Amino acid sequence: MMTYRELIVETMHPANYQPSDGNYDTDLFPADLGTVKPSWIVSFTRGALTASKSQLAPGAEISVSSTAHVLLALTDLELSTQASGSSAESLRLGAQDVRVLPAGVSFRLINAGKSPAKFILVEF
Secondary structure, eight states: OOOOOOOOOOOSSOOOOOGGGOOSSSOOSOOOOTTSSSSEEEEEEETTEEEEEEEEOTTOEEEEOSSOEEEEESSOEEEEEEETTSOOEEEEEOTTOEEEEOSSSOEEEEEOSSSOEEEEEEEO
């Protein structure tokens, strides 16, 4: 039996209904690359919200903009965050844990673990 979870994000930004966009209750992420590539990112935008599903190989990194983000761990994560001009900070999350990453400064997320890190970043 497989357990499924649902993540609902409510923003204070209006979202205009567009009948041509289709249903809002389907999986909006394009197909991910699974284990075909060690690092990949797929994303979608719905109104003022952008969500990215990522997999980072050990040692790989991505740049994160200065807007606020919600980080949802899909696997156990051992990440390092580093803003320009500052020292790295450790960030550990268990699978299904959520962390709000405040706005203000852009930074890099680096997979400091020994296995691929899989997570969702919601930007608002």
